[in-house]
Amino acid sequence: xxxxxxxxxxxxxxxxxxxxxxxxxxxxxxxxxxxxxxxxxxxxxxxxxxxxxxxxxxxxxxxxxxxxxxxxxxxxxxxxxxxxxxxxxxxxxxxxxxxxxxxxxxxxxxxxxxxxxxxxxxxxxxxxxxxxxxxxxxxxxxxxxxxxxxxxxxxxxxxxxxxxxxxxxxxxxxxxxxxxxxxxxxxxxxxxxxxxxxxxxxxxxxxxxxxxxxxxxxxxxxxxxxxxxxxxxxxxxxxxxxxxxxxxxxxxxxxxxxxxxxxxxxxxxxxxxxxxxxxxxxxxxxxxxxxxxxxxxxxxxxxxxxxxxxxxxxxxxxxxxxxxxxxxxxxxxxxxxxxxxxxxxxxxxxxxxxxxxxxxxxxxxxxxxxxxxxxxxxxxxxxxxxxxxxxxxxxxxxxxxxxxxxxxxxxxxxxxxxxxxxxxxxxxxxxxxxxxxxxxxxxxx
Numbered sequence: 001x002x003x004x005x006x007x008x009x010x011x012x013x014x015x016x017x018x019x020x021x022x023x024x025x026x027x028x029x030x031x032x033x034x035x036x037x038x039x040x041x042x043x044x045x046x047x048x049x050x051x052x053x054x055x056x057x058x059x060x061x062x063x064x065x066x067x068x069x070x071x072x073x074x075x076x077x078x079x080x081x082x083x084x085x086x087x088x089x090x091x092x093x094x095x096x097x098x099x100x101x102x103x104x105x106x107x108x109x110x111x112x113x114x115x116x117x118x119x120x121x122x123x124x125x126x127x128x129x130x131x132x133x134x135x136x137x138x139x140x141x142x143x144x145x146x147x148x149x150x151x152x153x154x155x156x157x158x159x160x161x162x163x164x165x166x167x168x169x170x171x172x173x174x175x176x177x178x179x180x181x182x183x184x185x186x187x188x189x190x191x192x193x194x195x196x197x198x199x200x201x202x203x204x205x206x207x208x209x210x211x212x213x214x215x216x217x218x219x220x221x222x223x224x225x226x227x228x229x230x231x232x233x234x235x236x237x238x239x240x241x242x243x244x245x246x247x248x249x250x251x252x253x254x255x256x257x258x259x260x261x262x263x264x265x266x267x268x269x270x271x272x273x274x275x276x277x278x279x280x281x282x283x284x285x286x287x288x289x290x291x292x293x294x295x296x297x298x299x300x301x302x303x304x305x306x307x308x309x310x311x312x313x314x315x316x317x318x319x320x321x322x323x324x325x326x327x328x329x330x331x332x333x334x335x336x337x338x339x340x341x342x343x344x345x346x347x348x349x350x351x352x353x354x355x356x357x358x359x360x361x362x363x364x365x366x367x368x369x370x371x372x373x374x375x376x377x378x379x380x381x382x383x384x385x386x387x388x389x390x391x392x393x394x395x396x397x398x399x400x401x402x403x404x405x406x407x408x409x410x411x412x413x414x415x416x417x418x419x420x421x422x423x424x425x426x427x428x429x430x431x432x433x434x435x436x437x438x439x440x441x442x443x444x445x
Contacts, residue, residue: 001025006033021050028054035061039068055084066093086135086160113156129205129243132226132235135160139167141175141193145186160238164223167196172232174225176200202227209245214339243263247375289425293432300436309378310439313386321393321431322424324392326352329403329423336405346406353402361394387444392430400426
């Protein structure tokens with residue numbers, strides 16, 4: 001079904017066929033179809049859906065649509081939704097909702113759930129605890145494989161995942177894990193203690209989400225246990241939740257690399273005022289920083305007045321230097337984000353970027369020399385001056401681009417801030433100083 005088909009069935013009021021066709025779709029696709037509709041029409045169709053599908057569709061709605069739906073449904077309908085939502089989805093909704101809507105949701109939550117919700121909301125917003133779920137299968141090591149499978153059948157329907165089960169003692173301390181596959185193929189009389197894996201990789205509730213994401217990427221997990229400071233199993237993080245975190249972190253990196261304050265708002269939904277506010281601060285900082293180039297040019301006015309043609313090459317030198325620095329910084333930042341580069345690798349990065357810069361710098365400067373001398377006919381010494389400056393600028397720019405993200409990492413800053421506009425501004429200043437210094441030396445100005 002597409003949007004045109006949906007509109008046609010709504011206009012014809014052919015709700016029986018509409019319900020039948022929607023029930024055949026994935027919940028995410030149904031949510032995408034209902035999202036653009038006005039809230040009354042969306043609610044009308046939402047109420048037609050089966051109970052299980054309606055809950056999944058509700059989880060896939062945007063926060064704005066969820067808030068609108070909660071504002072219009074009856075208490076009984078809201079109770080059904082709250083009871084069927086996975087715990088981590090409920091937490092995500094509550095974190096984004098205004099106080100009056102949160103109160104309405106909590107009224108319909110069980111007392112035990114309300115206590116857990118309050119506990120979850122106390123975790124730092126970017127921590128593992130804030131994105132975990134309590135819907136996991138826990139086993140005891142004294143169980144047999146047969147009893148464990150029976151336990152999974154009885155309780156698994158309400159769990160986020162059953163593919164990995166967690167073995168805990170009477171105090172909820174994590175002792176091991178066992179996969180559903182291993183349970184199925186093992187002798188049914190074997191105990192969990194005999195078949196469980198005690199070498200468990202886990203995270204703490206206060207670990208940063210980026211740390212969790214790197215572990216998921218490194219090991220390819222479907223779920224990861226989360227423990228507290230006493231090693232008690234508190235919850236698990238599933239791959240679908242961490243995918244959202246990875247998307248958020250990547251978006252933040254892109255925003256910082258473009259000198260924009262990070263924001264979780266979608267571009268299409270954000271107001272002009274908020275977008276302008278996110279951009280203007282960094283633009284002001286960079287604009288003021290860029291005035292340094294004007295100061296340098298004024299300082300060397302005598303050089304430029306003597307050989308005016310030198311002015312023509314300033315944009316090329318600044319752009320090439322900035323682009324060279326950005327190439328290096330982009331690759332290093334990405335390597336840090338993926339966990340491929342660590343602080344101890346800084347000497348290797350500098351040595352590698354130095355060799356790359358020599359090769360690139362020689363090629364660019366040679367090509368530039370012959371272009372200036374043979375085609376632009378600006379003279380031998382001027383061509384040589386520009387080419388030497390270009391070579392030095394490329395070498396320094398690539399070294400700066402390689403080392404600045406590492407410095408940011410060492411200072412516990414996001415390496416992404418050391419990219420794009422910031423490096424370009426710094427390299428612009430250095431390239432001008434180098435250019436005029438080389439010109440004075442070679443041209444005897």
